[in-house]
Amino acid sequence: MAESLLQVTDLRTRFQTPEGTVHAVNGISFHINEGETVAVVGESGCGKSVSMMSLLRLIPTPPGEIYSGTAIYRDDDLLKKSEEEMEDVRGREISMIFQDPMTSLNPVLTVSRQLTESLREHLGLTQEQAEKRAVELLEQVGIPDPARRLGDYPHQFSGGMRQRVMIAMALSCTPSLLIADEPTTALDVTIQAQIVELVLRLRESLHMAIIWITHDLGVVAGMADRVIVMYAGYIVEEANVEDLYDSPSHPYTLALLAALPRVDRRRDQRLKSIPGAPPNLLVAPVGCPFVPRCEFVIEKCRRENPPLIQVGKNHSSACWVDVKTGAPR
Amino acid sequence: MTDAKPLVEVQELKKHFPVTRGLILQRKVGDVRAVDGVSFSIQRGETLGMVGESGCGKTTVGRTMLGLYPATSGEVVIDGDDIIHARGKDQLRIRRKAQMIFQDPYASLNPRWTVNSIVSEPMRVHKLFASEKERLERAKDLLGLVGLNRNLINRFPHEFSGGQRQRIGIARALASNPSFVVCDEPISALDVSIQAQVVNLLEELQDQFGLTYLFIAHDLSMVRHICDRVLVLYLGVMVELADRNELYEKPLHPYTQALLSAVPIPDPRKDRARKRTILTGDVPSPLNPPAGCRFHTRCPIAMDVCKHEVPVWREAAPNHWVACHAVT
Numbered sequence: 243m244a245e246s247l248l249q250v251t252d253l254r255t256r257f258q259t260p261e262g263t264v265h266a267v268n269g270i271s272f273h274i275n276e277g278e279t280v281a282v283v284g285e286s287g288c289g290k291s292v293s294m295m296s297l298l299r300l301i302p303t304p305p306g307e308i309y310s311g312t313a314i315y316r317d318d319d320l321l322k323k324s325e326e327e328m329e330d331v332r333g334r335e336i337s338m339i340f341q342d343p344m345t346s347l348n349p350v351l352t353v354s355r356q357l358t359e360s361l362r363e364h365l366g367l368t369q370e371q372a373e374k375r376a377v378e379l380l381e382q383v384g385i386p387d388p389a390r391r392l393g394d395y396p397h398q399f400s401g402g403m404r405q406r407v408m409i410a411m412a413l414s415c416t417p418s419l420l421i422a423d424e425p426t427t428a429l430d431v432t433i434q435a436q437i438v439e440l441v442l443r444l445r446e447s448l449h450m451a452i453i454w455i456t457h458d459l460g461v462v463a464g465m466a467d468r469v470i471v472m473y474a475g476y477i478v479e480e481a482n483v484e485d486l487y488d489s490p491s492h493p494y495t496l497a498l499l500a501a502l503p504r505v506d507r508r509r510d511q512r513l514k515s516i517p518g519a520p521p522n523l524l525v526a527p528v529g530c531p532f533v534p535r536c537e538f539v540i541e542k543c544r545r546e547n548p549p550l551i552q553v554g555k556n557h558s559s560a561c562w563v564d565v566k567t568g569a570p571r
Numbered sequence: 572m573t574d575a576k577p578l579v580e581v582q583e584l585k586k587h588f589p590v591t592r593g594l595i596l597q598r599k600v601g602d603v604r605a606v607d608g609v610s611f612s613i614q615r616g617e618t619l620g621m622v623g624e625s626g627c628g629k630t631t632v633g634r635t636m637l638g639l640y641p642a643t644s645g646e647v648v649i650d651g652d653d654i655i656h657a658r659g660k661d662q663l664r665i666r667r668k669a670q671m672i673f674q675d676p677y678a679s680l681n682p683r684w685t686v687n688s689i690v691s692e693p694m695r696v697h698k699l700f701a702s703e704k705e706r707l708e709r710a711k712d713l714l715g716l717v718g719l720n721r722n723l724i725n726r727f728p729h730e731f732s733g734g735q736r737q738r739i740g741i742a743r744a745l746a747s748n749p750s751f752v753v754c755d756e757p758i759s760a761l762d763v764s765i766q767a768q769v770v771n772l773l774e775e776l777q778d779q780f781g782l783t784y785l786f787i788a789h790d791l792s793m794v795r796h797i798c799d800r801v802l803v804l805y806l807g808v809m810v811e812l813a814d815r816n817e818l819y820e821k822p823l824h825p826y827t828q829a830l831l832s833a834v835p836i837p838d839p840r841k842d843r844a845r846k847r848t849i850l851t852g853d854v855p856s857p858l859n860p861p862a863g864c865r866f867h868t869r870c871p872i873a874m875d876v877c878k879h880e881v882p883v884w885r886e887a888a889p890n891h892w893v894a895c896h897a898v899t
Binding site: 285286400401402403430431432433434435436439457458459460461462463464483484487497498499501502503504505506508509512513514515516517519520535 | 624625732734735762763764765766767768770771774789791792793795796797815816819829830831832833834835836837838839840841842843847849850851853
């Protein structure tokens with residue numbers, strides 16, 4: 243057993259809005275081991291980003307509120323730390339990269355300025371040392387001619403190169419955990435492949451754990467060790483990557499995989515679409531949130547929301563029904 | 572494909588955007604050659620896929636074909652009519668037959684218009700019905716057709732989800748009874764579970780009305796699913812065109828091969844076992860495209876000749892066209 247790096251228990255986050263309370267994350271528990279890559283998969287509004295931002299305490303409060311849970315990172319509860327203590331965690335222990343590198347980089351500061359800031363802040367380097375380290379970092383993430391590019395502004399980089407700069411910033415203090423929030427969604431497949439390859443290479447050399455947030459079950463297959471599927475603020479399935487694709491055990495995972503066309507297969511029939519739309523999080527759900535879109539519904543589903551039930555080794559699914567037989571569990 | 576006359580014919584289409592310097596006296600300093608000589612045809616009832624990285628000119632081809640951008644040169648003939656050079660009433664008549672579905676269902680619907688105004692606007696433009704009442708009835712029918720409740724006709728776009736908005740966009744595109752629809756990344760902005768719904772709807776409508784689609788997308792898996800033939804663009808020029816299974820199983824151009832190998836497969840064993848060609852760098856600027864074969868700067872098998880000579884567009888196998896010096 244690898245050593246556990248982060249253990250999250252019963253995390254709940256909600257937002258107070260003029261329309262009412264948005265139940266974004268509804269009691270999720272999971273863990274990440276040292277050096278492990280875990281993918282968190284789900285559609286917009288499933289709580290995947292909010293839950294990870296809650297861990298880093300990046301939720302604006304108010305309107306947001308983390309109202310329950312613990313997140314034990316190396317013996318300390320992240321949710322109990324003060325703001326000053328969190329500043330030491332962010333960037334140094336846990337780093338995050340975001341979907342849109344253009345909006346996460348400051349357009350009026352040079353890349354040098356943005357890269358050296360955390361190096362001086364966290365590691366106490368002098369400006370000269372920090373710049374030297376910044377050049378090394380840019381080289382490490384595959385930016386050609388790094389010494390010259392250091393003085394450039396973000397708009398002078400292409401989308402893929404900007405994401406590399408973001409990765410360089412995230413890695414500048416060699417964190418133990420990298421949270422990547424849809425880092426390749428805005429990029430072309432060719433550039434996506436470059437970034438995935440880069441992250442995997444860095445994972446090997448730096449021994450980081452990675453949480454890769456995505457809506458794309460395709461990207462995940464090639465890179466993750468373990469997959470967590472989220473729906474409506476709940477974890478609905480969790481498994482090792484091969485088990486998840488071999489025997490998906492939650493109707494939602496099953497439906498998502500069936501709705502995906504395959505580049506490596508001839509078309510046989512129409513895609514199997516999932517009826518309806520993701521749920522409205524303003525209403526606290528009674529029963530299982532997937533009921534309106536599920537084809538396996540039994541009476542119990544409407545009354546009681548299923549907990550994660552063990553269905554195999556390191557494989558659990560929040561469903562009252564065995565999707566292979568259609569029989570209740 | 573059959574020998575019947577194609578519905579859509581594009582000949583040597585070019586679209587250059589001038590680049591200017593200076594605030595008052597604008598001097599032209601160059602051209603962005605977004606589309607630089609593209610020719611293809613689409614049969615009636617066929618779906619042609621157009622793929623390539625961002626900046627390859629795929630959206631510009633779609634927009635120029637419908638006259639949304641004035642073409643720099645070239646011909647576009649839709650159902651026997653020249654859409655590029657038509658003016659006035661003629662132009663309106665031809666445009667009725669060719670419509671567009673846009674990528675962003677949030678930006679492409681006017682937030683201050685009701686669904687009825689949005690969907691019946693093409694009927695008003697083309698004077699399709701005698702009265703507003705008839706148009707309203709037709710708009711309601713269209714809503715039903717795209718799987719929305721007829722009674723939602725007086726609602727505003729913000730009351731709908733992304734998938735529902737895209738359905739409204741589809742209803743609007745169909746309002747003038749077109750025979751040809753350009754679908755410009757119609758599902759990229761939608762959630763995975765909603766994408767299949769919209770793709771299936773597009774297929775049902777195609778069966779029902781015999782529609783012809785140009786399907787512009789960067790999701791190569793979806794393109795394989797929905798398209799009959801696929802055209803690959805790179806920096807404004809065509810690099811390969813073939814039937815879908817031929818293209819996905821026997822890609823000839825190194826660019827197509829690299830594109831396909833970059834698409835993730837939702838199967839861990841298969842995805843990890845496969846050989847990847849990872850392209851280095853980004854697409855060069857279309858302001859100053861590389862000489863010779865435009866792909867030579869990133870091509871893993873580039874030869875000397877590729878730097879100087881533009882490869883000829885030729886039929887390397889039956890119905891399989893490619894432009895590459897390395898393909899024999």
